[in-house]
Amino acid sequence: MEEKPVQGRRGILKAITLGVPGAWVTGAHAATAPAAAPGAPPSPHAMPMAGPPGDRTLKFFNANEAQAMDAISARLIPADDLGPGAKEAGVTFFMDGQLAGAWGTGDQLYRQGPFEKGTPEQGYQLSFTPAEMIRRGLASLDVATRKQDGKPFAELSAEQQDAWLQKMQAGELDFSPLPSDVFFQALLEGTIEGFFSDPMYGGNVDMVGWKLVGFPGAFASFSNDIERHGVIWAGQPVSIATAKAHNMMDGDSHG
Amino acid sequence: MAKTLPAVDVAIVGGGWTGAIIGKELAAANQRVVVLERGEARWPSPDFQGPNVHDELKYTRRHALHQNAASETYTFRNNIDQKALPMRRWQFAYPGTHLGGAGNHWSGAYYRFDPTDFNIRSHYTERYGAKIFDADLTSQDWPMSYDELEPYFDRFDYLIGASGQAGNLKGQKQADGNPFEPWRSRPYPNPPMKVPFAPALFGAAAKGLGYHPYVQPSALATRPYVNSEGLHMSACVYCGFCSNFGCEHFAKASPQVCILPVAMKMENFEIRTGAHVLKVELTEDKKRARGVSYVDAAGEEVFQPAEIVVMCAFSINNVRLLLLSGIGKPFDPVTNTGVVGRNYTHQTTSGVNLFFDEATNINPFMGAGAVAVTMDDFSADNFDHGPHGFVGGGYLQIQVVSGAPIGYHPTPKGTPSWGSEWKKQVKRYYNHSASITITGSAQPTRGTYLSLDPTYKDAWGLPLLRITYDFPDNDIRMSAFLTEKGDEIGRAMKGVVRTEPGPRKKPFTATSYQSTHLTGGTAIGDDPNTSVVNRYGQVWDVPNVFVAGASLFPQNSGYNPTGTVGATAYWIVEKIKADYLRSPGPLVT
Numbered sequence: 146m147e148e149k150p151v152q153g154r155r156g157i158l159k160a161i162t163l164g165v166p167g168a169w170v171t172g173a174h175a176a177t178a179p180a181a182a183p184g185a186p187p188s189p190h191a192m193p194m195a196g197p198p199g200d201r202t203l204k205f206f207n208a209n210e211a212q213a214m215d216a217i218s219a220r221l222i223p224a225d226d227l228g229p230g231a232k233e234a235g236v237t238f239f240m241d242g243q244l245a246g247a248w249g250t251g252d253q254l255y256r257q258g259p260f261e262k263g264t265p266e267q268g269y270q271l272s273f274t275p276a277e278m279i280r281r282g283l284a285s286l287d288v289a290t291r292k293q294d295g296k297p298f299a300e301l302s303a304e305q306q307d308a309w310l311q312k313m314q315a316g317e318l319d320f321s322p323l324p325s326d327v328f329f330q331a332l333l334e335g336t337i338e339g340f341f342s343d344p345m346y347g348g349n350v351d352m353v354g355w356k357l358v359g360f361p362g363a364f365a366s367f368s369n370d371i372e373r374h375g376v377i378w379a380g381q382p383v384s385i386a387t388a389k390a391h392n393m394m395d396g397d398s399h400g
Numbered sequence: 401m402a403k404t405l406p407a408v409d410v411a412i413v414g415g416g417w418t419g420a421i422i423g424k425e426l427a428a429a430n431q432r433v434v435v436l437e438r439g440e441a442r443w444p445s446p447d448f449q450g451p452n453v454h455d456e457l458k459y460t461r462r463h464a465l466h467q468n469a470a471s472e473t474y475t476f477r478n479n480i481d482q483k484a485l486p487m488r489r490w491q492f493a494y495p496g497t498h499l500g501g502a503g504n505h506w507s508g509a510y511y512r513f514d515p516t517d518f519n520i521r522s523h524y525t526e527r528y529g530a531k532i533f534d535a536d537l538t539s540q541d542w543p544m545s546y547d548e549l550e551p552y553f554d555r556f557d558y559l560i561g562a563s564g565q566a567g568n569l570k571g572q573k574q575a576d577g578n579p580f581e582p583w584r585s586r587p588y589p590n591p592p593m594k595v596p597f598a599p600a601l602f603g604a605a606a607k608g609l610g611y612h613p614y615v616q617p618s619a620l621a622t623r624p625y626v627n628s629e630g631l632h633m634s635a636c637v638y639c640g641f642c643s644n645f646g647c648e649h650f651a652k653a654s655p656q657v658c659i660l661p662v663a664m665k666m667e668n669f670e671i672r673t674g675a676h677v678l679k680v681e682l683t684e685d686k687k688r689a690r691g692v693s694y695v696d697a698a699g700e701e702v703f704q705p706a707e708i709v710v711m712c713a714f715s716i717n718n719v720r721l722l723l724l725s726g727i728g729k730p731f732d733p734v735t736n737t738g739v740v741g742r743n744y745t746h747q748t749t750s751g752v753n754l755f756f757d758e759a760t761n762i763n764p765f766m767g768a769g770a771v772a773v774t775m776d777d778f779s780a781d782n783f784d785h786g787p788h789g790f791v792g793g794g795y796l797q798i799q800v801v802s803g804a805p806i807g808y809h810p811t812p813k814g815t816p817s818w819g820s821e822w823k824k825q826v827k828r829y830y831n832h833s834a835s836i837t838i839t840g841s842a843q844p845t846r847g848t849y850l851s852l853d854p855t856y857k858d859a860w861g862l863p864l865l866r867i868t869y870d871f872p873d874n875d876i877r878m879s880a881f882l883t884e885k886g887d888e889i890g891r892a893m894k895g896v897v898r899t900e901p902g903p904r905k906k907p908f909t910a911t912s913y914q915s916t917h918l919t920g921g922t923a924i925g926d927d928p929n930t931s932v933v934n935r936y937g938q939v940w941d942v943p944n945v946f947v948a949g950a951s952l953f954p955q956n957s958g959y960n961p962t963g964t965v966g967a968t969a970y971w972i973v974e975k976i977k978a979d980y981l982r983s984p985g986p987l988v989t
Contacts, residue, residue: 365639388451
């Protein structure tokens with residue numbers, strides 16, 4: 146992959162890192178940050194922990210699946226005038242890590258049969274693990290778009306992609322035995338998780354999800370702020386990888 | 401062939417609040433005690449230390465402290481005409497596992513049940529006439545009164561370092577406290593929590609409407625505190641990682657912080673982790689427990705003989721273990737006979753989502769599990785139920801639990817669920833929204849019960865517990881009433897531009913979280929035909945088996961359960977110490 150730093154954004158990030166007064170308080174960085182060009186690779190400067198994007202190894206997705214996931218996540222949470230989207234946040238890498246790991250294999254999912262449809266109130270009743278569902282769903286989507294539009298999903302226009310996603314969400318695509326709306330919901334949940342979880346999981350690169358909303362991340366001590374009603378917190382968000390470790394023992398005085 | 405271990409005096413199933421309380425007390429009374437905990441050991445240091453514990457994905461989305469649904473879940477159906485299917489992943493509640501159980505990942509919202517919770521049937525009948533109860537309700541009085549339990553509530557307060565402002569000291573109303581609070585013999589050991597912005601706005605609006613808001617009592621210490629066991633707690637720092645997380649600060653009360661370090665210094669007290677109890681073994685006449693069988697961490701089956709067995713598993717898991725062990729007669733809703741599994745309830749929760757103007761910065765991440773302003777004007781029987789035609793009630797509050805954004809990114813109804821417009825609305829409202837939480841009581845019916853599932857099994861090949869539940873009409877009417885009151889307050893709050901009331905509707909769904917307050921199934925009572933255990937938690941049919949925890953509740957209160965769980969655990973163990981150890985046998989005849 147070609148590495149192309151997004152200069153404008155880098156400048157803003159630098160200002161925040163240096164603690165320029167007001168950069169965070171006003172949220173001006175988000176309003177003035179130029180949109181990452183759709184389709185542009187993620188900025189290497191937005192991935193301090195992961196190294197250049199070309200070096201990130203995929204553990205679950207093949208190249209086609211990763212392209213599709215990039216394209217899907219870029220429509221679910223687009224890069225726009227509010228800042229980077231899910232693709233720039235590395236959601237594909239987040240999903241890749243999750244699907245390759247214990248969660249992807251269904252380590253928290255009750256998988257004994259018989260499998261029956263049930264009522265809506267009984268919830269998820271399919272046999273697919275997350276990994277099985279995403280792999281199968283991406284393959285079905287690929288078949289469907291090639292058949293109708295002659296191209297894989299990732300190569301369609303944004304408008305075409307949105308139309309496919311809307312149909313998928315409405316359950317109108319036949320991906321049987323996988324209901325397309327269930328597949329869509331898994332993609333959406335995974336994308337939101339990747340956009341907002343700690344960057345150590347591969348997504349939310351440079352904490353762009355947290356910066357969008359003003360969440361301080363793993364920073365967590367508000368004794369002195371909680372009764373300053375209505376005052377925007379002006380600190381810097383931190384991730385688990387960059388936060389200072391501490392170790393309290395029974396009887397330590399605190400706060 | 402199971403390995404048989406040397407006998408102990410007391411085998412306790414489960415290492416959460418009730419197991420820790422009862423185990424420690426019996427060890428102090430010179431009993432050889434073993435606590436069998438299916439999960440792993442977890443300690444505030446190092447397991448819950450920052451920054452690693454501030455991980456929403458791990459603890460909330462991937463259930464690090466929750467029962468693993470892959471190996472043991474519940475099946476669910478709304479009524480007996482449906483086939484129950486397994487909850488394949490957790491959504492409706494988060495049952496706990498690992499040492500400390502749900503006492504680790506709880507929020508610390510800390511209430512006592514109201515006096516009328518204990519005599520609900522007789523109290524409402526006396527005040528409103530028997531017709532206030534719909535015909536389908538099976539709500540029943542507890543065998544003991546609030547006044548009898550008060551010393552045990554008090555004891556639990558000082559164990560956990562409860563924080564709050566007393567509203568009623570020995571019958572004397574106190575300024576700034578909750579005027580509806582049941583009487584208490586001593587003040588809270590620690591002062592109330594700090595008040596974040598959204599709860600303050602709620603309190604101002606509620607007060608303006610003539611209600612009586614107060615700062616919610618909490619099990620989070622508000623200053624350095626040495627508890628009744630001589631253990632140290634530190635002040636809460638309002639980190640916003642509380643519900644679903646372990647506490648790094650020794651501020652949120654848990655068995656690990658408040659009891660276990662003392663118990664573990666006793667030579668005759670042992671915690672055995674990785675011990676997954678399969679059943680209580682009975683004598684041939686089924687009138688006495690011989691001990692418990694469990695699978696150890698290496699997969700070997702072990703028989704632990706014991707003179708006394710105390711069931712302290714996560715609430716409704718106690719019900720399952722009794723059913724698997726053949727203790728007590730299972731409830732049959734068709735014939736309306738039997739008791740084990742009867743009167744299961746959840747918690748009738750609802751809410752009002754509030755959206756504020758952009759000048760009102762809520763800072764939703766500055767909070768704690770139990771930092772809230774609450775009002776009890778519509779709780780219990782604090783208002784005239786006559787015109788409304790339902791029993792029960794609930795509190796209204798704003799609490800600031802978590803701003804962790806995977807779970808918290810509210811948008812107004814009508815917002816697309818993805819795309820640039822979604823992103824714009826998430827950014828617009830993240831720091832400008834809050835929710836009024838309504839926690840309502842839950843009445844049982846003949847159709848709300850627990851039983852063994854005929855089809856689905858756990859990882860050890862044993863039947864899963866089957867939940868059959870839907871809301872009674874009574875609770876739906878209550879929820880509509882309470883939620884309308886909440887909406888009225890929300891509309892009166894400064895800065896609010898939009899309210900979205902969400903009263904609870906039928907059918908109950910296993911797909912949305914509604915608290916982990918799963919109660920009932922081993923009701924405590926005076927009548928063996930409608931209860932599993934007598935007033936001291938002793939199983940009617942097998943007197944050397946005791947049950948503790950929320951499965952004792954004959955129905956659920958509008959108040960969170962842990963205060964009453966702790967008080968009843970002390971109530972039970974004090975009776976065992978005072979009478980049972982001296983003269984084992986039925987404590988009520």
